Amino acid sequence: MATLSRPAPLLYVRTPMLEVAYETHGPVEGEPVILLHGFPYDPRGYDEIAPVLAERGYRVFVPYLRGYGPTRFINAQVIRSGQQAALAKDLLDFMDALAIPQATLAGFDWGGRAACIVAALWPERVRGLMTGDGYNIQDIAKSLKPRAPETEHRLWYQYYFHTQRGVDGLTANRRDLCQLLWSLWSPSWVEGPSLYGKTAPSFDNPDFVAVVIHSYRHRFMYAPGDPALETIEQALALQPPISVPSISLCGADDGVGPAPEEDDDAEHFSGFYRRRILKGVGHNIPQEAPQATLDALLELLA
Template sequence: MPVLRTPALDLAFRDTGPAGAPAVLLLHGWPDAARGWDAVVPALVGAGFRVVVPDLRGTGDTVFRSPATLRDGTAAALVRDALDLADGLGLERFSVVGHDWGARAAYQLAVVAPRRVRCAAALALAYQPRGEFSVPSFALARPFWYQWLMFLDAGVEAVRADPVGFAREQWATWSPPGWWDEAEFTATARAFENPAWTDVTLNAYRTRFLPGEPRDPRHDDVRAAVAATERVGVPVLVLHGGADACDPPVTSEGLEPFFDEHRRVVLDGVGHFPHREAPGDVARLVLEHLRRHGR
């Protein structure tokens, strides 16, 4: 797997398809890995797109260059990594498709780099105007137990003691039973053995509501741009699983006023990992979006 050196990372990625074709970045979510896109990539490449799939920071073969670098897991850091990757590959313009964490980064890329992002697609996560986190209703807070756990020192210790077991609980509960098998989880979980995976995970969640959690100031420009922008001017496709038990589809309803161009599709019977659970539907819908906006 090739590696691109950025200011913070040795960033591993897969690059498939013609070098001169319209480029698409596929950004995976948490807890997942680049291999989660494997069933979608061939359709995009076959349709004439160049597909670039990075290991997000702290995942798989992407490693921090310095032990002194803060293991910032916020969306702003993921946005900067994606832009560094695009710069390093000479991609002046590109489309972006993201799942979960990758979806949040895709929205924010569309906000901070509208002249570079042709279009965006977001799986399983609603847009957050200005990037603001708010405490959800009690009903919606219930499936977020894993987040509240990480706000406690004892919870942090538990996650550090068994990060793969922690990830397994999310796979076991976020989608209808039977969507994954042990072999695939084991193969994916190798990406969670990255020495920075737990630190990046903890930082990503603890910074949401714990004001004392550190953030890398190198990404403050991204944070400021997101905080100053409410409306997305880039065409966006939202794909949400109708059976998502982590972020139910109600969370992405009624957000049309925040987009210049927006299409939302709910996939019946699909949980939190649409690209894994219904790759054919996801590839078809994403390709429709890319053919219209991504060339």
């Protein structure tokens, strides 16, 4: 598989909320594909996938999410929200700003959440969806319901972020903390430690801590959302189905949530849907399993 020797040149586009930094590959007239990273990752996760899609004639966009890398908020006073509706609205605004009427989306973690929401609420904008770990739309109303002890143990970082100590810890130790998460979430990924240094600078964004803290507090109802996004959050509370053609890739070794044998998410997909469990793969699906990710995308694009 082809690999980028260095990242593609950065481009910027202004949306109503952000100055979004993004990388692009492939011919301008190519069919659009948008690849979305999660926390704590960045576009480097798609370095083995984007150039291959470009060689096949697709126009590939890989943006930095809010709070990551060179992406910046336009308004200094606006809430640094990390809620799910904000991530989805950013994706929709990004497509509008670049005049992309429809795209195939791929994402995991935060990026997968944005992709799932746009696919559910604006299906006409999505040709196909590759989602890491299935249906990523949060059911916030059920967030305070206790879960199995082993699941609660894996979510320690989220509870840490609910405290001021967590805010201070992420501020002071963001690179070390995120490196720890990489190792815990992808325990069988041999190349992970050597690749972390290429991604870590993206966490130096001045809004990284605020966006991350808000994300993990809002999903547990410990922080209010952006009032401008309330309509979207109300729609998401209904757990809308995803009707676009979708493939879910799940890491069998995912340290956040190992894929269960029974697919609990299937009921949320009303169109073509396939689920694949990847042995020896953790949470960072595109970077740990680039060929499987590429195969899923090409299947959706066929």
